[in-house]
Amino acid sequence: MTLAPTPGQTVGPFFGYALPYDGDSHLVPPTRPDAIRLHGRVYDGAGDPVPDALIEVWQTGPDGAVPRAAGSLHRDGYTFTGWGRAATDRTGHFQFTTLRPGGATPYFAITVFARGLLDRLLTRAYLPGAAPEHWPGATARADDRGFVFDIRLQGEDETVFLAYAQD
Amino acid sequence: MTELAAAAASSASSDAASTSQAEISAEIDAIAQEYDAAQVVETDARLDYPPYRSSILRHPTKAPHQVDPEGIELWAPVFGQRDVDPLESDLTIQHRGEPVGERMVVTGRVTDGAGRPVRHQLVEVWQANAGGRYLHQRDQHPAAIDPNFTGTGRCLTDGDGTYRFTTIRPGPYPWRNHHNAWRPAHIHFSLFGTEFTQRLITQMYFPGDPLFALDPIYQSIVDPAARARLVATYDHDVTTHEWATGYRWDIVLTGSHRTPTDADTEDDQ
Ligand SMILES: [Fe+2]
Numbered sequence: 062m063t064l065a066p067t068p069g070q071t072v073g074p075f076f077g078y079a080l081p082y083d084g085d086s087h088l089v090p091p092t093r094p095d096a097i098r099l100h101g102r103v104y105d106g107a108g109d110p111v112p113d114a115l116i117e118v119w120q121t122g123p124d125g126a127v128p129r130a131a132g133s134l135h136r137d138g139y140t141f142t143g144w145g146r147a148a149t150d151r152t153g154h155f156q157f158t159t160l161r162p163g164g165a166t167p168y169f170a171i172t173v174f175a176r177g178l179l180d181r182l183l184t185r186a187y188l189p190g191a192a193p194e195h196w197p198g199a200t201a202r203a204d205d206r207g208f209v210f211d212i213r214l215q216g217e218d219e220t221v222f223l224a225y226a227q228d
Numbered sequence: 229m230t231e232l233a234a235a236a237a238s239s240a241s242s243d244a245a246s247t248s249q250a251e252i253s254a255e256i257d258a259i260a261q262e263y264d265a266a267q268v269v270e271t272d273a274r275l276d277y278p279p280y281r282s283s284i285l286r287h288p289t290k291a292p293h294q295v296d297p298e299g300i301e302l303w304a305p306v307f308g309q310r311d312v313d314p315l316e317s318d319l320t321i322q323h324r325g326e327p328v329g330e331r332m333v334v335t336g337r338v339t340d341g342a343g344r345p346v347r348h349q350l351v352e353v354w355q356a357n358a359g360g361r362y363l364h365q366r367d368q369h370p371a372a373i374d375p376n377f378t379g380t381g382r383c384l385t386d387g388d389g390t391y392r393f394t395t396i397r398p399g400p401y402p403w404r405n406h407h408n409a410w411r412p413a414h415i416h417f418s419l420f421g422t423e424f425t426q427r428l429i430t431q432m433y434f435p436g437d438p439l440f441a442l443d444p445i446y447q448s449i450v451d452p453a454a455r456a457r458l459v460a461t462y463d464h465d466v467t468t469h470e471w472a473t474g475y476r477w478d479i480v481l482t483g484s485h486r487t488p489t490d491a492d493t494e495d496d497q
Contacts, residue, residue, distance in 0.1 A: 063341050063342065064339065064340075064341050064342070064343055064480040064482075065271060065341075065453075065454070065457065065480060066271055066272070066341065066457075066480050066481070066482040067428065067430060067457050067458065067479045067480045067481070068271060068272050068273050068430065068449045068454050068455065068457060068458060069272060069273055069428055069429060069430045070273060070416075070429070070430045070431040070445060070446075070448075070449075070458070071273075071280075071283075071429075071445060072416070072429050073416060073431075074364075074366055075354065075356075075362040075364040075366065075367060075416075076354065076416070077364060077365075077366070078354070078362070078363055078364045078365075078378075078380065079352065079353075079354030079379075079380040079416070080352060080354070080418065105285040105286050106284075106285040106286070106289075107285050109285075111286070117427075119300055119304075119305060119424050120300060121299070121300050127299070127300055127303045128305070128306075129303075129306055130306060131306045131307055131308030131309075131310050131311055132308070132310045132311060133305055133307065133311065134307065134310075134311035134312065134350075134382075135310055135311055142305060142306070143300070143305060144305035162300075164299060164300075166299075168300075170300050170301055170424050172424075172427050174429055175286060176282055176286075177280070177282030177283050177284075177285070177286035178275070178283070178286050178287065179273040179274065179275050179277060179280065179283055179287070179445070179448045180272055180273045180275060181427060181428070181429060182288065183424070183425065183427070197293055198293070214285075214286045214287065214288060215285060215286065215287060215288055215289055216289075219288055219289065219290055220288075221290075221292075221293045222288055222292045222293070223292055223293055223294075223295050224291075224292035224293070224294050224295075225294075225295060225296070225297045225301070225425045225483055226294060226295070226296050226297075
């Protein structure tokens with residue numbers, strides 16, 4: 062039996078009072094010694110920042126293990142759930158406080174939603190040097206606090222978005 | 229809206245304000261005809277759908293890069309009782325009084341493409357009130373705010389993949405895509421599957437809405453059978469005596485690759 066998929070629709074302009082929540086982008090407290098920052102800006106095809114996008118991150122911890130703990134919506138300050146959410150601000154900027162992902166090819170799995178974007182987009186933000194050979198897109202770049210990954214929805218430097226092979 | 233606000237709005241979107249519904253409908257029809265002629269079935273919304281003006285600068289132009297899901301992508305985040313209070317599934321009890329409008333229950337099952345239930349997973353909803361007004365700063369539609377209705381809810385699916393919300397039927401609302409543009413009534417749904425690749429945000433609609441044909445967001449799913457999957461069904465077995473009308477809407481999340489583990493399939497994890 063194969064059921065037809067339910068199509069996606071845009072997140073629209075009014076998610077801001079529904080989806081963000083206290084602590085959404087703090088996968089770990091910023092005071093934790095091994096906390097890093099993952100941040101960036103979302104741009105449209107004219108190079109203008111997108112102030113009404115929502116970015117989600119899903120990642121392993123430094124040990125490379127897939128987190129299986131609940132608690133992302135009410136964080137206890139100690140449990141690493143591997144998942145977070147950040148709305149962009151007026152300048153299109155988003156940021157997460159998190160841990161460095163581990164494993165053989167460490168990356169942040171990223172989901173992008175925005176007003177004007179009719180379905181979600183998925184991508185990988187590989188750590189510098191971690192992407193497979195011939196990876197067609199940009200990787201995250203290091204800065205003094207962690208990593209930067211800008212998202213360009215359209216244009217010359219358009220982010221490489223992913224389609225996953227079906228069974 | 230005050231005259232000043234109306235003037236500011238129209239100068240900020242003068243292009244949009246000068247486009248008529250007839251022009252938008254003609255664009256929608258042209259794309260529909262081209263889709264019919266191509267005889268290739270599409271199941272998703274098109275990202276590049278110019279009748280929805282905000283999509284023009286916000287859709288990728290390059291084909292997505294094909295990959296096999298690996299590692300973290302074969303899993304989804306876990307949400308549990310710590311995350312969601314059972315009362316969050318009732319949007320009508322968040323304030324002192326009863327909200328205005330038609331009280332209704334929306335329920336359905338979340339499954340993958342093979343019909344396997346998505347168990348104990350997070351479902352988030354948000355919506356306008358009965359008058360078509362969101363409790364959001366940017367919603368300038370001059371309809372009443374209902375002090376007894378926020379319009380946000382959450383729940384976890386049960387062991388059978390079933391979700392259930394009690395809410396108020398939302399009203400249609402105007403938007404600025406073009407002159408006299410109105411959205412059909414809808415509830416926004418956010419869903420997680422058992423894998424990262426199944427993540428879905430979409431909108432649930434109501435049967436027979438006269439605005440369907442006019443709405444570029446609904447019509448961005450160019451296949452008629454595919455967009456009909458976003459329309460709930462009235463179900464008198466969900467309707468409750470002297471309390472609420474009932475709608476059923478099942479959701480299918482595809483993109484499943486990992487063989488389900490005990491943790492996915494056991495009722496009480
Ligand atoms: Fe909406």
